[in-house]
Amino acid sequence: MTAPRQFRLTLACPDRLGIAAAVAQCIVDHGGWVQEAHNHAETDDPHFFMRVAIEHASLAPRLDDFQRAFEALAARFAMRWSLADSARPKRIVLMVSKQAHCLYDLLGRMQAGELPGQIVAVISNHPDLRGLVEWHGLPFHHVPVTPDTKPAAFAEVERLHAAYGAELIVLARYMQVLPPALCARQAGRILNIHHSFLPSFVGARPYHQAHARGVKLIGATCHYVTADLDEGPIVEQDVIRIDHADRIEDLVRTGQDVEKAVLARGLRFHLEDRVIVHGHRTVVFR
Numbered sequence: 001m002t003a004p005r006q007f008r009l010t011l012a013c014p015d016r017l018g019i020a021a022a023v024a025q026c027i028v029d030h031g032g033w034v035q036e037a038h039n040h041a042e043t044d045d046p047h048f049f050m051r052v053a054i055e056h057a058s059l060a061p062r063l064d065d066f067q068r069a070f071e072a073l074a075a076r077f078a079m080r081w082s083l084a085d086s087a088r089p090k091r092i093v094l095m096v097s098k099q100a101h102c103l104y105d106l107l108g109r110m111q112a113g114e115l116p117g118q119i120v121a122v123i124s125n126h127p128d129l130r131g132l133v134e135w136h137g138l139p140f141h142h143v144p145v146t147p148d149t150k151p152a153a154f155a156e157v158e159r160l161h162a163a164y165g166a167e168l169i170v171l172a173r174y175m176q177v178l179p180p181a182l183c184a185r186q187a188g189r190i191l192n193i194h195h196s197f198l199p200s201f202v203g204a205r206p207y208h209q210a211h212a213r214g215v216k217l218i219g220a221t222c223h224y225v226t227a228d229l230d231e232g233p234i235v236e237q238d239v240i241r242i243d244h245a246d247r248i249e250d251l252v253r254t255g256q257d258v259e260k261a262v263l264a265r266g267l268r269f270h271l272e273d274r275v276i277v278h279g280h281r282t283v284v285f286r
């Protein structure tokens, strides 16, 4: 059963009286039929966040009028907003190094029609996973990264990103640090799966750190990528219990299942326009 086609309106602005009423009125004035609505008022730093799912057929006939009217409303409330069509899946470039578990999972979800987005290509700094990707009928690009070649390598990544018309990069266990300029140009459009329950154990070897520390819970974190390693706004997290008998390889095996589930959930929230970034934090209308 395919999900009903809808527009997803998301917005954020300084909080004040009448925002929700004005938004609802603008939708009704243009025949919009609301199917789902969430809002959140941040009290510490007074800000208002809203996501409204509108039946596509109800608004489509007057879409241009609605967008003009909403632009005027947005100016009145100093709002940042976006309107997405659920029938136009976002184009995704996956990046991976050698570990395949998250790539396998996302390719499987794509194959099963579960992923509300379109994977258009895979980029890796190793050749190892070419066969798996091409078996799924997707283009694979091997872009090696060494300290000397890093600037040219990421220039090639950005060229491919533009060539595929990508709207999202997903780091599915990509083990190279992205340069600040790329992070800035694609702010809010790069997701990473980090194999720890952040802010604990940043870096490339969190399972080793977790084992050494003797923690009883390990986890994974899906976050937007910024120039500051593993510091980006968090979209989704989860944990799983371990114990004294677990060796590092047991943590890696157990953790992989959490990584796959957290990345799939975080990616779906982004693809369904359920995430609004606010400074260093996110509002997620699950």
Ligand SMILES: Nc1nc2c(c(=O)[nH]1)N[C@@H](CN(C=O)c1ccc(C(=O)N[C@@H](CCC(=O)O)C(=O)O)cc1)CN2
Binding pocket: 171, 174, 175, 176, 177, 178, 179, 180, 183, 192, 193, 194, 195, 202, 203, 204, 225, 226, 227, 228, 229, 230, 231, 232
């Ligand atoms: N600008 C950013 N780039 C990346 C981030 C990020 O948050 N900001 N996350 C990483 C993923 N990651 C952990 O989740 C991670 C990957 C790699 C390293 C690291 O230290 N890499 C070494 C090389 C390691 C190797 O070759 O195996 C390095 O780049 O020198 C830390 C954390 C993806 N990129």
